[in-house]
Amino acid sequence: MTEAVRTPFDPADETAVAPSHGRDLFSKFDALIAEREALLETGVRDPFGLVMEEVLSPTRAIVKGKETILLGTYNYMGMTFDPDVIEAGKRALDAFGSGTTGSRVLNGTYQGHKECEEALKEFYGTAHAMVFSTGYQANLGLMSTIAGKEDYIVLDADSHASIYDGCALGSAQIVRFRHNSVEDLEKRLRRLPPEGGRLVVLEGVYSMLGDIAPLREMVQVSKAAGAMVVVDEAHGMGFFGQHGRGVFEEAGVEDQIDFVVGTFSKSVGTVGGFVVSNHPKFEVLRLVCRPYVFTASLPPSVVATAATSIRKLMYAGNKRAHLWENSRRLHKGLRDLGFDLATPEAQSAIIAVLLPDQDTTVRMWQALLEAGVYVNMARPPATPAGMYLLRCSLCADHSSEQVGEILGMFESAGKAIGYLA
């Protein structure tokens, strides 16, 4: 009989000795665990543990047995239940199976991945498109691969975690500029030594506050300083610009952007990420970009739904118009009720309601859920400047009646917790 393999510390093994030297690596989370337990002991629901028991449509779900309006998804264009998208996914599942079990550079590129890249090239009017398994990986890959240790990445201080993580994975020097400040961007670029490449990283829409970047001015100063420019359009794709390409299209700077990063997890309504570009050497990234090479590719059903959705988004002018109508109406309605909002007007489909502290924010979040609407709660460190906020994100499929209902729920919840008079 062979002896069972002993793990270094098996709690079921009475002869095993718990490590007595070195501290428990989890002790660094003690303060967070205590804060979370204290919050839950007050009787509120866990804002980060919600379960959708059933999803009825892009705007309605069953949560704790109750029908709830969804106002905290990134399903901006309501594509998740589009019949053509669903049909494409089912057909691909039947024809190609449930997964590729391989990397894009080995056995993981199917016809569907190429078709999805063709749809992206058409959507963006670019020569190249590369599909990643998530938007997170697209940023991770681009930042860490194209900027080396002689180069500089200049990024907005409020950049998404995937941009920061991409910088951390690579070896470029990182320079941050004040959120959305053209003046600070210009100053930081001016101070860079002349040698070394420069990459300026911008986002069309900043997702915490729903504000948009002054891309025209930022691109102008970046190009004047000889930098390449990448814009992440995760929250702008689908409804900014005539073709829905993003804020950079609306700003009229398409011909000056070197790379657009995006995701399928928002307006496209599935999962995945991409980079598009006209750079003549772009395709070499398929060989050298670790977050592209060393991970499995998206399942065939996912790329089929993404390609179908992207092609439909090209012609979604009416949906775009209705989404903007919803955003403007919710912004005005919340302001008229007396809520403090992060932007002076609706700049995107995200309307962020600012609240003074964690306690008020959690109570308001719960009161809204009990009234029948789900919003995202966000708190530091995910938010800029230590803000507490409730983030509402609208969908082109929200009806005018639903927006009216949502406003009614904000009013009653605000009064119930004593925040509104």
Ligand SMILES: Cc1ncc(COP(=O)(O)O)c(C=O)c1O
């Ligand atoms: C600005 C931005 N970039 C990238 C991502 C990553 O997208 P994905 O969900 O596809 O990983 C997100 C997602 O929240 C985002 O907000």
